[in-house]
Amino acid sequence: MNKKNESQKTPIRDLGRQGLMDRLSARFTSNNPATVQGPGDDASAACFRDSITVSAQKLSLEGIDFDLSYFPLKFVGYKTAVHAMGQVLAMNATPLQLLVCAGLSQRFYVEDVDQLFLGIEAAAQTYGADIGFVDIQSSYTGLSVAITAVGECDAGLLTRRSGARSTDLICLSGNVGAAYMGLQLLEREKRVFTGETEKDELPNLEGHEYILERYLKPELPKALLDNLKADDIVPTSMCFLTSGLADGTLRIAKSSGTGAKLFADKIPIAKATYDFAETDNNLSPLVAALNGGDDFQMLFTLPLDIYETVSKEYSLDIIGHMCEEALGCTLVTPDGRSLALESPGMENV
């Protein structure tokens, strides 16, 4: 929200709740033929014949999932929609419909809602989903956005967290830790802006575009999953990384009844992540990769016997392998030490 332009903005009461929803719904176009009923009725409807319906939901809350002082509303919409679709994609399914509920306090204007939905629409278009349901209501304190993604999957392709075998390869769709660094940069610049730190540290986002984009406007590795699918390669297990690589690995191992071994020097970390870490002694790229969160990558397992094919033909990283449950979940450092993988809990509640 741009406070400077409030006088040019339209109060939501000028349109009313229904007027606002009509305005939003009227501009949504269909991105896929599964949609039978879009916004404007009690529910959305889709037709997925002979397939499994896969659904997931993400609730984004102001102050927890996003700070509007540096998180543009358009990106809040984009990221929340991408988060919901990422969870559906992590079952090896195709997200096809989005359901959106937004709770707005009195400080939001019609133009703010437009920005939020521009982001949601952009995400829907990027990944071929339709917006199927929209509801808007009052909120007492801030902005709350709940988005559900509904998708479909052929029965034989459904990939759960529980299917990993003790000999499987552990694969990652791309580098991790960058989004966490983007968040640290934004939080640091916010402290500078609000005068909590020394004046001579001027806001400086330049050169750090990559980590900012990974935090503010993350994308999904849908092309990689589509390529694997096209070649009849079905992961034995898969998990969407939103709470760090350690968390994802522990979830797959626990669900599958196995252990896991990750090799620290195999974990992909972007140069931009290292570059930003050098600006602050408290930042470790490896810790960001393991526990940083918001990576939006896929962590998945593949059978050992396709190692040659997979390592050559796809844009992915093989970072370790599953093992017997009794061996636990460990990280092997370059000097050969084994450290137990740990994931932080829900500290903020």
Added chain:
Amino acid sequence: MNKKNESQKTPIRDLGRQGLMDRLSARFTSNNPATVQGPGDDASAACFRDSITVSAQKLSLEGIDFDLSYFPLKFVGYKTAVHAMGQVLAMNATPLQLLVCAGLSQRFYVEDVDQLFLGIEAAAQTYGADIGFVDIQSSYTGLSVAITAVGECDAGLLTRRSGARSTDLICLSGNVGAAYMGLQLLEREKRVFTGETEKDELPNLEGHEYILERYLKPELPKALLDNLKADDIVPTSMCFLTSGLADGTLRIAKSSGTGAKLFADKIPIAKATYDFAETDNNLSPLVAALNGGDDFQMLFTLPLDIYETVSKEYSLDIIGHMCEEALGCTLVTPDGRSLALESPGMENV
């Protein structure tokens, strides 16, 4: 939340986010065979062969949708789940899975979360749905609960708001206005309790159980819809009443390109609603019925030629008829006057 018992309650950090979700997920049992994957993975999965998937979402926010000083957490869960399922039911579909996201601030304990989910589970069991997805996160200010209902529908049975014809009968599944009265009673007793009104008005909920239950623990007219379905009667349009009868009528008329005529003396209003209205001169049963909200009844239209059958064999009320669009949407009073139907906007934003 019972503040008195806080010392006996378990802080959420003792279990951690994952521990809390595991605890909740472990006790959910399956209520229908469509569920392929329940909580504990990235998304839920269901199999609806040769049918249409129908989904709807409800976001409930503390201070807006519920006041925890008189709204027990169990009922918050129950009502939010019922609201989501009601929207799916209003498409003439069967809700089969629930997706739940809850945002909790630091004042909530594990036992509070248990209460919330006891209500959600009870609603799921009542209507034959499974809980397919659970996510819990921090919240800055209060409790936010987003629930999506996913269901199925035979293609020929899907009922939208847009199918009413200008000669159709307007039907209601049961009485309206009671939930609004329940809310007024609770708000009045809260003011007495907090000392905002005279001391001699002692809290008095006795004798008003019906209107309280309609507000705190509403049910859906699923049996009526099942009966109509069993007799091959498909409504031409349907709308779930959450914002009053006037709002629902206007929505169906607008979507269908028709007008509508309601007869005030045909609108079913419970005796308990009249009884409570007599305690306060500012309360009108008819206004509560038209604009009160939270009725959770179905408003639907049926062809005129089945009037005889419908009026005799089903537990429903015929309250008017659709008409040509040019005639507008009106309420005919017992003395023959026609008043334009109006619905309040989104005043609180």
